Amino acid sequence: MKINEGITVTLVIWNVMIFIIYGIDKSKARRGSWRIPEKILLTIALVCGGFGAWLAGITFHHKTRKWYFKTVWFLGMVTTLVALYFIWR
Template identity: 55%
Template sequence: MDVRMIAILILLLWNIIVFVFYAVDKYKASHHLWRIPEKVLLTQAILAGGIGAILAGRLVHHKTRKWYFWAAWIVGLIVDIVLIYFILKG
């Protein structure tokens, strides 16, 4: 396995982790439990977790009404696309 494949797998794993964080926060919100801070979710999305965050928003319907989450998701998606481009170009 070459370095590019490892980098893509790390990016995939990170987006799965971000998805899980959003899904867990949705579960906690539904059950009135302690929540994951919004700044954690926003930071994760911006730091190359845009794909996982958008998927979680769409699939578990979490944080879709707040404009600043959509903005963070789009920025994160752009970061993901740029990283994938440079990894594959490498």
């Protein structure tokens, strides 16, 4: 496997993990138990995790009313696309 393929697979796995983390947080919200802090959710989405966070937001109806989450999800998608551009060019 080439390095660019490995990094791409890593980004996919990272976004799947973020999707799962957002799902766990939504589950905890429904049960009223301890939650994952918003700072953590925002940070992991911003660091090349926008696609996983955005998809989780839509799937679980989680954090979709907060404008700053939508903004960070978009920025996270942009950072992912920029990273992929430089990896594959």
